[in-house]
Amino acid sequence: MKGNLSLNIGASQRIGVLTLAYKTKIPVVIHSGLSKKRETLFKKELPGIFFGIEVRF
Template sequence: MNLGASQRIGVLTLGYKTKIPVMIHPGLSKKWETLFKKELPGIFFGIEVRF
């Protein structure tokens, strides 16, 4: 489980290892100003290449 943030959004993802040195990070993102409002989070997808 990974937690990331910028000045505008927060992101919560799960990392999946693959057989090649790449990790896939699907998760959810939400703007800070709408964090506690009844609004659905956005979908986040990231790729991490490991050396």
Template sequence: MKTLKIQPENVYLLRVFEKDRLSLNIGGNMKIGVLTLGYKTKIPIVVHSGLSKRWDKLFKPELPGIFVGFEVRF
């Protein structure tokens, strides 16, 4: 039986498009690439949700993972 593994990751994001409280972001780190939709809250935190995939499996026919995270803005 295959179980889900949750692994914390630090990723760098580039905001591609922003309108009101929503933003479209791309980014990653040395291990994974991510595509997220961000929602800016009233406090200085942005909640991100989207897709992630390992760079070494980017062009292989397997489904991407789900990415959920947050960004603290100063």
């Protein structure tokens, strides 16, 4: 994490994700990233793009 930005990598049994997160002054984190099915991680297939909000308490 550098300042208010962090790079996050995660996976489940079905998908792998890479996100960039921005921590705001209020307890909310805004995420944007790419996701891809694990069986196609290294294939020439475009990843999915998503945006999300995390509320921390």
